[in-house]
Amino acid sequence: MKVLLVGEFSRLHNSLKEGLQELGHEVYILGHQDGFKNYPVDFPIQKKWDSGFLKKIKVTVHTIFGFDISSYCTYIQFNKNKSKFTGFDVIQLINENSFYCQYYYEKKILDFLFQNNSKTYLLSSGYDYLNVKYCFENPNYKSGIQGYLAGKINPKSFENVLKFRTASFKKLHQFIYSNIQGIIASDIDYHIPLLQNSKYLGLIPNPVNTIKIDFQPLRISDTIIIFHGINEANYYKKGNDYFEKALSIIEKKYDNTVQIITTRNIPYSTYIDLYNSAHVVLDQTYANDQGYNALEAMAKGKVVFTGAEKEFTAHYNVTERVCINALPDIDYLVHELSFLIENPNEIIAIGKRARAFIEKEHNYILIANKYLEVWNSKTTSY
Known part of the structure; x- marks a missing residue:
């Protein structure tokens, strides 16, 4: 099986890749490299206009015109190499905003992936539209949103979470859900908000390469x-x-x-x-x-x-x-x-x-096998 894992910010996809490779599959990771831990990525996308004077220009342009330069730069990088991202048996997105783009460019990238590959699955391994919606509707549910609700976090600092409550990200969520075969949760925090969702395929624990x-x-x-x-x-x-x-x-x-x-x-x-x-x-x-x-x-x-x-x-x-x-x-x-x-x-x-x-x-080979079973049978739940 040929697999493209999109996004990496915790080593989840690297460990899954290693497990799948042990089982004889061809696996690649596409995404931004985390600046803190710098996890390996086969097809890296560089974050641009993200610090210093260039970031100030980017913020000014976005404030005046609503245009996000970083999203455009990510799309250009993807587009230059798009021929490498076709013909995969399975694509897995690490979340609903794997490319960190605004709606327009995220949708363009995802639409290409959906149209040129066999199956796409979505991971719930961090905040996304349904998770954030559930946490706000259930304020006693144990989550990082409780710190925000207590008034300890200002909206600007919480923008990476609050964005999933906006109309454009709801629209992006609906677009993704209409094109994926199913969604998988990586732990209990993401499992509970998805229990009544028709596309939910179940919880598969995070793989760890011990x-x-x-x-x-x-x-x-x-x-x-x-x-x-x-x-x-x-x-x-x-x-x-x-x-x-x-x-x-x-x-x-x-x-x-x-x-x-x-x-x-x-x-x-x-x-x-x-x-x-x-x-x-x-x-x-x-x-x-x-x-x-x-x-x-x-x-x-x-x-x-x-x-x-x-x-x-x-x-x-x-x-x-x-x-x-x-x-x-x-x-x-x-x-x-x-x-x-x-x-x-x-x-x-x-x-x-x-x-x-x-x-x-959490054995990475055992977990890789569980992913393969789900990818091959969307009625299976864990």
Whole structure:
């Protein structure tokens, strides 16, 4: 099978590609390269007019004329190489805005892909029209939108989410849905909003290539190291404010027993060096399931504060904790951290179970096979 995976921002498509290749398939990735982690892309699209003086010009042009220069540049890059994006058995879009374009150019690109390839599937692995609609209609549903609803995030900073509520993105959503064979969710957070959707084919867990992630059994001497890596652009969306307040209490309470490492917008190589030394990793408070960052940390044997709600434990039949379900609740976070600090053997046990869980439920070859089954039979659900 010849497969084109469109978009990459978490290593999901790279891990899926590696699994499919192990099974003998021909696979390519098309999309922008993430500036922070710079995941491999076979057909890269360069982000242009996206920083400095050129960005100011772009914003001015868009404000006056409604024309987005970056979208046009992306379309031109795609169009120059469009002959390479035909004849695929399967195309999979990582979300409803895989090319980061405005409606007009995103539709032109997608229309070409729909017309010149056999089947197209859509992943729900981040915010999209239906997910955002569900979260706003269900404000108690655990999601990053809760930070916005609480007034902590201003609309300009939340534009990458709010755009899915606009008329043009609703129109784009309808266009995509009329051309795809089905939609697949990558975890419980995206699964629940799609349960009543006629095109929903089910949940397929994120693939993780554990061959590329070393498991280091946790060893604890006198100090427990807690790592909190902050991307300030997502500060309130991830619930970092709750983590910081909880950590300030933990630091006073345990003093010499813990070492707290907090980073902000540091280079990825530095981030990984610090992160690798930790026993406990704080990921996010507004999730029902684990995203890709949490899964990679669990694969390394870390104890991760992330999403692990009852829907997650029921879906995977988890009876012992493989991570800590984080909540936007300072007292709760302090209680959970305190328990681990006072029971270091539990840190070691959870770390081992975390790795075993990833190997069992997220094995990249097993997951690649599940994708193949869905792509070949759209009535199959997981």
